[in-house]
Amino acid sequence: MPDNLIPQRRFNLLFLSTPVGAIGSGLGGGVELSIHNTAKAMIHRGHSVEIVAPSGSHLDGFSITQISGNLQIIAQSQERSTPINLPVNSVLANMWEYARQVENKFDLIVNFAYDWLPFYLTPFFSIPIAHIVSMGSLSDALDQTIAQISHKFPHTIGFCTASQAATFPNLNSPLYYLSNGIDLSLYKFCSQPRQQLAWLGRISPEKALEDAVQVAIQTDMQLKIMGKIQDESYWQQICHKYPHAPIEYLGFLSTDKMQEIVRQCAALIMTPRWVEAFGNVAIEALACGVPVISYRRGGPSEIIKDGETGFLVEPDNVYQLVNAVSKLNTINRLNCRQQAEQEFSLDALGTRFESWFQAIFQYSGLL
Structure with a gap:
């Protein structure tokens, strides 16, 4: 990832959380902390962030747009070949319907959900979507759609580590390794x-x-x-x-x-x-x-x-x-x-994410 990428303007960012549980419940595991700290790092650098999450979410220092609906089943409890499914009144679908309604207010959507639907929806949005893949390969269907998006929308797939990325087949370079950071x-x-x-x-x-x-x-x-x-x-x-x-x-x-x-x-x-x-x-x-x-x-x-x-x-x-x-x-x-x-400071985290976002915008011709 280039070190000399410096954003030319401030970004309006829409963060969409995991659909397996409210932020603060612990059901989302490390994703909850990642959302919190990434938002902190971006705001500290002058960007604006709106966080969208299931109802009942709470995060110190942030106002969250609460979306109602039934939670998604966690990926690690399913088999690799389990078909894609959504519960009735899915909170995941409702969160992304909200994103569709407000996308013209933002520069970039940042997806924290380890789920098939956000990847599938990517071509139907008019602004870029940055996907943070938060787990290793667990689903054949999800593997396939992540690979497809990596080819159709280069630069938009971010991983935590190279070890994690190596579990996914047929990915298109470049790949971005974002690690994490804490306050x-x-x-x-x-x-x-x-x-x-x-x-x-x-x-x-x-x-x-x-x-x-x-x-x-x-x-x-x-x-x-x-x-x-x-x-x-x-x-x-x-x-x-x-x-x-x-x-x-x-x-x-x-x-x-x-x-x-x-x-x-x-x-x-x-x-x-x-x-x-x-x-x-x-x-x-x-x-x-x-x-x-x-x-x-x-x-x-x-x-x-x-x-x-x-x-x-x-x-x-x-x-x-x-x-x-x-x-x-x-x-x-x-x-x-x-x-x-x-x-692993917030400053180091912010640098990595800004560089990634900058690369997405440059490739998309939006800068």
């Missing part, structure tokens, strides 16, 4: 942690929380678990299988309360069973000075500096996770905070 002022550095570990994320099978629980048992370190319980039966299975594990579930916490817990931990454990597109929790931990121990799979493998800001281990290998915990005293926690400041 570092919200995360406090801690140099002297307690002998406890953290696990943060949606509680569902693809996150493999049970592996982190085994690490807690084998190291005899308490594991602080934070996040939305998306699969209640999966959570109950863990509780029944490990009734005496040194774990504590703290719920889905606000950023302020979450970082108070995470910063006091010796490490954040990441155990993705699938290809994580990025891993917002990793950069949140780094911002607190907390090393990250993760499977070498997907986004975390592009965030963590092995041996410097954490450890990357063989996927699905609990023994190696445990071994990495024993080496935490070799990590300088200040290096973790410094990496977050250098690579």
